[in-house]
Amino acid sequence: MGRLCTRPGARRRFALSTAKREFEHYLIRERGLSRRTHARYWWIVERFLSDVSAGDVLVVKAIRAETIIRFILRGVRRSAGRTIQLEASALRAFLRFLFLRGWIPIDLARSVPTVPNRSGATLPRYLPAEQVEQLVRSCNRHTAIGRRDYAILLLLARLGLRGREVIKLTLDDIDWRAGDLVVRGKGDIVHRLPLPHDVGRALATYLRRERQKETRFIFVPVRNPRSGFKDGQAINEIVHQALKRARLEMPTKGVGAHVLRHSLATTMLRRGASLNEIGQILRHRSVNTTAIYAKVDIEGLRSIARPWPIEEQL
Secondary structure (H helix, E strand, O other): OOEEEOOOOOOOOEEHHHHHHHHHHHHHHHOOOOHHHHHHHHHHHHHHHOOOEEOOEEEHHHOOHHHHHHHHHHHHHHOOHHHHHHHHHHHHHHHHHHHHOOOOOOOHHHHOOOOOOOHHHOOOOOOOHHHHHHHHHOOOOOOHHHHHHHHHHHHHHHHOOOHHHHHHOEHHHEEOOOOEEEEEOHHHOEEEEEOOHHHHHHHHHHHHHHOOOOOOEOOOOOOOOOOOOOOOHHHHHHHHHHHHHHOOOOOOOOOOOHHHHHHHHHHHHHOOOOHHHHHHHHOOOOHHHHHHHHHHOHHHHHHHOOOOOOOOOO
16 A cells, blocks of 8 residues: 655654545545546556655655656657647646645645647537437437437437436426426536426436336436436437438547537527637536537638738739
């Protein structure tokens, strides 16, 4: 078991399991992040700690700016940009946690290099509105799986829910009289969204036919244990299978529930919705997140593009 040594005068050793448990508490309770995020962060932090440990003991004074920079640079040589951004975020969070707990004397999070964000260099993957409808209609609603998947795909397509938001839905989140749906977003922030008629009808049909008394979760796996999905990857797989059934020409690798979220935003933009309205529907915290959809309005961008300067010939 690894040990974490602290500054002189405090407890000199901490079990690595203690550091992991307190880091998880910090991320979930204080930062509002998910357990899945903690698991991803800790996997990265463990690799960093292996660089600064002496046997089964982690010597805090061995964590220096050059150690941190060397870890990030090594990642740059072996991984893609978004992976490096994740590694930098995880390391920054862990170092700030150590500082706030008093385990290191200075905030070394500032020593983590900034990784360029090139997310704006690509277009969001999306489906045109007619292909979204084709995808939804691919479900066989004469079967239990088809009725479940049909309701899930409508939630993704009409409300832009994230996969993990779908698996968290319970029977208590539906207000049938008011026509509202409670959604727990990032950081467990609660949103109340209007329930479209076709989504409500699909949910009602699914629940009447496939209701499971063992759990309050709305959506459950077909096989036991029927107590809710483990994570959002199950929703991504449902989207993958629907893409195959609908024979849509889109690479399924790396395409999950977010493709329908992007599709909703793109359709709203092309029908005249403002970026502010799209951000409200998708529950974005920052306008910069919504701004990526401006790039898919090619005709709108073409109308404001200035002509390429051409030198007049004499």
